[in-house]
Amino acid sequence: MKGHDIIIVGAGIIGMSSAYHLQKNNPNKKILVIDKETGAGQGNTAKAAGMFRNTFSSRTSQILSDTSINFYSHLQNEMNYDIRLIKTGYLWLLSKRQLDEYSPTIKKMMKHGIEIKILKKDELKKIPKLNLELNKNREETKYLGLENIHKGLLGTKCGELDQSELVKFYKEEFEKWGGETHFNTKVHGFIITPKNEFGVAPFVWQNPKINGVTTENGEVYGDKIVLATGAYSHELLNPIGIDSHSRPKKRQLFQLQGSNLEELLYVKGFNEEGILPFTILPKSGVYVKPDETGKGFWTGCADDLGRPFSLDVTPEKSFYEFNIRPILTKYLPQFENARIVNKLAGLYACNTIDGNPYVFEKYGLIVISGCSGSGIMKADAIGRIVDALYRRKGEAELYGNVKFRVSDLGIEKRNVENEEFMI
Amino acid sequence: MKGHDIIIVGAGIIGMSSAYHLQKNNPNKKILVIDKETGAGQGNTAKAAGMFRNTFSSRTSQILSDTSINFYSHLQNEMNYDIRLIKTGYLWLLSKRQLDEYSPTIKKMMKHGIEIKILKKDELKKIPKLNLELNKNREETKYLGLENIHKGLLGTKCGELDQSELVKFYKEEFEKWGGETHFNTKVHGFIITPKNEFGVAPFVWQNPKINGVTTENGEVYGDKIVLATGAYSHELLNPIGIDSHSRPKKRQLFQLQGSNLEELLYVKGFNEEGILPFTILPKSGVYVKPDETGKGFWTGCADDLGRPFSLDVTPEKSFYEFNIRPILTKYLPQFENARIVNKLAGLYACNTIDGNPYVFEKYGLIVISGCSGSGIMKADAIGRIVDALYRRKGEAELYGNVKFRVSDLGIEKRNVENEEFMI
Numbered sequence: 001m002k003g004h005d006i007i008i009v010g011a012g013i014i015g016m017s018s019a020y021h022l023q024k025n026n027p028n029k030k031i032l033v034i035d036k037e038t039g040a041g042q043g044n045t046a047k048a049a050g051m052f053r054n055t056f057s058s059r060t061s062q063i064l065s066d067t068s069i070n071f072y073s074h075l076q077n078e079m080n081y082d083i084r085l086i087k088t089g090y091l092w093l094l095s096k097r098q099l100d101e102y103s104p105t106i107k108k109m110m111k112h113g114i115e116i117k118i119l120k121k122d123e124l125k126k127i128p129k130l131n132l133e134l135n136k137n138r139e140e141t142k143y144l145g146l147e148n149i150h151k152g153l154l155g156t157k158c159g160e161l162d163q164s165e166l167v168k169f170y171k172e173e174f175e176k177w178g179g180e181t182h183f184n185t186k187v188h189g190f191i192i193t194p195k196n197e198f199g200v201a202p203f204v205w206q207n208p209k210i211n212g213v214t215t216e217n218g219e220v221y222g223d224k225i226v227l228a229t230g231a232y233s234h235e236l237l238n239p240i241g242i243d244s245h246s247r248p249k250k251r252q253l254f255q256l257q258g259s260n261l262e263e264l265l266y267v268k269g270f271n272e273e274g275i276l277p278f279t280i281l282p283k284s285g286v287y288v289k290p291d292e293t294g295k296g297f298w299t300g301c302a303d304d305l306g307r308p309f310s311l312d313v314t315p316e317k318s319f320y321e322f323n324i325r326p327i328l329t330k331y332l333p334q335f336e337n338a339r340i341v342n343k344l345a346g347l348y349a350c351n352t353i354d355g356n357p358y359v360f361e362k363y364g365l366i367v368i369s370g371c372s373g374s375g376i377m378k379a380d381a382i383g384r385i386v387d388a389l390y391r392r393k394g395e396a397e398l399y400g401n402v403k404f405r406v407s408d409l410g411i412e413k414r415n416v417e418n419e420e421f422m423i
Numbered sequence: 424m425k426g427h428d429i430i431i432v433g434a435g436i437i438g439m440s441s442a443y444h445l446q447k448n449n450p451n452k453k454i455l456v457i458d459k460e461t462g463a464g465q466g467n468t469a470k471a472a473g474m475f476r477n478t479f480s481s482r483t484s485q486i487l488s489d490t491s492i493n494f495y496s497h498l499q500n501e502m503n504y505d506i507r508l509i510k511t512g513y514l515w516l517l518s519k520r521q522l523d524e525y526s527p528t529i530k531k532m533m534k535h536g537i538e539i540k541i542l543k544k545d546e547l548k549k550i551p552k553l554n555l556e557l558n559k560n561r562e563e564t565k566y567l568g569l570e571n572i573h574k575g576l577l578g579t580k581c582g583e584l585d586q587s588e589l590v591k592f593y594k595e596e597f598e599k600w601g602g603e604t605h606f607n608t609k610v611h612g613f614i615i616t617p618k619n620e621f622g623v624a625p626f627v628w629q630n631p632k633i634n635g636v637t638t639e640n641g642e643v644y645g646d647k648i649v650l651a652t653g654a655y656s657h658e659l660l661n662p663i664g665i666d667s668h669s670r671p672k673k674r675q676l677f678q679l680q681g682s683n684l685e686e687l688l689y690v691k692g693f694n695e696e697g698i699l700p701f702t703i704l705p706k707s708g709v710y711v712k713p714d715e716t717g718k719g720f721w722t723g724c725a726d727d728l729g730r731p732f733s734l735d736v737t738p739e740k741s742f743y744e745f746n747i748r749p750i751l752t753k754y755l756p757q758f759e760n761a762r763i764v765n766k767l768a769g770l771y772a773c774n775t776i777d778g779n780p781y782v783f784e785k786y787g788l789i790v791i792s793g794c795s796g797s798g799i800m801k802a803d804a805i806g807r808i809v810d811a812l813y814r815r816k817g818e819a820e821l822y823g824n825v826k827f828r829v830s831d832l833g834i835e836k837r838n839v840e841n842e843e844f845m846i
Contacts (some may be wrong), residue, residue, distance in 0.1 A: 024712060030839055073811040126458075134661060144628045145628055145630065192728065192729055202707075202728065203723055203745050203749075204709075204725075204726045204730050204746045205567045205706055205707050205746070205749065205750060207568065208728050210728075236828075238731060238732045238733075239731045239734055240728060240729055240730075240731065241672060241727060241728060241729065241730040241731050242728070243670055243732075243773075243775035243776075245775070245776070247661075247663060247664075283628055284627040284628050285627075286627075301627055302627075303627045303785050304664060305625065305631050305633075305663060305664060305665070305785075306615055306625050306631060306663055306664065307663075307664040308661060308662045308663065308664050309661045309664055309666075310661075316629055316803065317608050322626055323626050323627045323628070326626075326628065350666075352666035352668070352834070353666075353668070353776060353834060353837075361727075363728050411775070411776060411841075412841055413841075414776075418834075418835055418836075
């Protein structure tokens with residue numbers, strides 16, 4: 001395994017999108033993707049909800065997601081590549097207080113042409129048994145700090161796709177263009193040159209550069225290395241003293257089924273499919289994602305304080321019971337008798353500074369990190385930006401001829417607004 | 424140990440400056456400082472070079488250091504508190520290439536009134552045996568990538584102080600105002616309330632808050648906790664999932680003595696003291712710091728790639744031999760026969776995003792981090808900013824009535840330029 005032009009570490013959605021765009025735009029380069037899993041998209045990509053939205057507050061996240069969604073729609077509709085994309089929408093159910101708080105953000109989104117609608121209570125009443133007004137005198141309402149639902153915010157250019165099909169597309173096309181993949185190969189570290197005879201770190205006056213990786217199957221050299229290992233980035237970067245600019249945090253998903261859920265699944269009036277949008281409740285970001293196959297829902301919520309930065313991916317049933325269920329059942333009583341049929345936990349690569357991805361280069365290494373749970377919905381744009389950085393282009397051309405300044409996602413000349421609309 | 428208004432974890436220079444300003448401005452509050460060491464300033468503060476400068480490229484670092492230096496000078500000169508402050512200057516010896524590269528930064532510094540002078544070769548010739556021009560044909564010159572010295576950049580409002588005396592000042596005054604200290608007490612973690620009966624992390628709907636710490640000597644509760652543990656911040660923050668926004672990196676100092684060093688120590692024409700300024704060579708940031716007591720010098724240099732993020736503080740003689748010595752002796756041959764008489768290693772709390780400190784609040788916890796090797800020279804300003812944040816003031820008043828917007832050092836509304844002038 002020698003003499004590659006580019007080595008990409010990580011075959012998740014970000015690594016494979018990067019591989020595809022790099023190979024397509026540099027057809028004469030020998031590109032290799034290495035991953036510890038048995039195939040592409042088998043790590044945290046497989047554990048994602050597969051949702052997409054363009055409803056972000058920062059212009060950067062808007063552009064990255066919107067152009068990626070356009071490309072995915074193009075794949076689905078014009079190229080007839082079935083990634084099971086449906087635009088079922090994102091529905092935020094907001095209290096009066098939340099609406100007031102988010103109002104400037106919503107106005108800014110509208111100004112930038114993000115497709116959103118404000119829904120009044122009448123329209124929300126289409127959702128069977130949804131408790132718009134909670135009994136204020138009930139002990140639980142106070143205990144849980146629940147608020148009445150005042151309005152809905154519906155993002156219509158949002159929905160879901162099958163990320164395994166999307167990864168497959170990128171992998172197949174990458175290989176068609178001549179790209180190579182090595183799976184079942186864990187990368188242990190980086191090779192830094194020039195080497196010195198003492199076998200220690202390079203001397204400070206040597207102008208060192210990263211140009212290879214050590215793996216369980218030997219050393220692999222490449223002129224340029226791309227690190228796309230998401231939440232695991234720090235494991236390879238800490239030993240050489242480069243900051244991953246992301247921290248790993250467990251995020252859990254619970255699949256629920258129950259006899260009362262079907263009436264909630266098929267709701268007309270929000271989208272063409274006649275199913276409930278991905279719906280976010282007005283407390284703690286608890287959400288439900290329709291699951292047509294299972295005739296039920298997936299649910300989850302983000303926890304912040306007290307959830308450690310760690311690589312633990314054990315799902316906890318108690319997290320559903322104590323954190324999600326109390327809130328969920330108060331607004332949507334159909335979940336009272338629902339049972340967990342499946343649970344899984346993946347890792348977010350949290351960017352805790354501004355909530356936007358990082359794409360930067362240091363010592364010949366291109367690092368992509370901090371996608372913070374919106375990697376799938378931004379993957380196409382990020383792949384194009386990685387390619388532009390490789391080719392020393394100041395601007396990347398995103399899908400639909402949208403220009404994006406590469407250094408905006410970097411470190412020294414970083415230029416992004418703080419993302420306020422995280423889930 | 425119960426019922427404090429403020430608990431400060433960490434009695435280094437940053438923690439003690441914060442303690443002093445908080446207690447002085449909130450005389451009725453019960454404030455406790457806790458530290459694992461036997462006294463104040465015994466951790467990484469004790470392992471610092473004790474240098475100060477206002478020669479930064481970012482306006483933020485300029486203001487933080489300049490006002491702090493003014494306060495330290497006031498202590499030394501008007502309050503007759505001897506912190507052994509001397510303004511011996513910082514002297515960067517620059518190649519033509521470096522001068523061209525830094526030229527915009529230098530112009531910006533001058534525009535902001537930072538006290539700097541450009542020195543021509545004639546003036547640099549006052550330094551005995553300094554090799555301004557290296558023999559280009561020598562193997563070593565090429566091998567080490569050394570350049571000729573073209574100009575000098577002298578920062579005159581720069582110098583050194585005894586940080587142990589400065590820490591002592593803050594501690595004594597803090598105690599005079601009624602503050603309490605507990606040493607030999609390692610903090611193990613944070614207490615998050617409300618507690619729940621299951622003994623696990625707080626539920627997502629509980630609006631949790633940090634209001635205490637667990638220590639080896641028991642629990643301590645406080646309305647507000649201030650974390651000033653520098654390079655160790657992540658050890659307490661990772662388990663509760665708050666980003667420390669800093670990474671620890673070893674930085675080493677070597678004390679050198681030798682019969683030829685005295686002629687280099689006493690050099691007239693750069694400052695009133697008639698000693699060589701703190702001098703930075705034009706390669707890899709190798710510097711020498713005059714050591715009058717030892718009639719020699721301290722030396723060091725920053726290494727980046729290959730130096731891991733870790734809490735290791737073992738000094739390595741080989742680091743001097745292979746990294747520093749080859750460069751040092753080429754420019755200043757007096758070091759040929761110098762020997763190491765002492766070596767020490769401390770930890771930088773690296774901010775790898777923009778190089779400026781962080782002061783932010785999350786869940787009732789105020790975190791100070793990322794001081795990146797310029798903590799002592801900015802400590803007074805940072806203490807005042809911490810106090811302003813505690814008192815919910817939008818602006819802090821730094822020494823000399825200089826106003827500073829507190830949120831500029833925070834996360835959401837962070838407003839700093841990238842610092843380009845790191846050593």
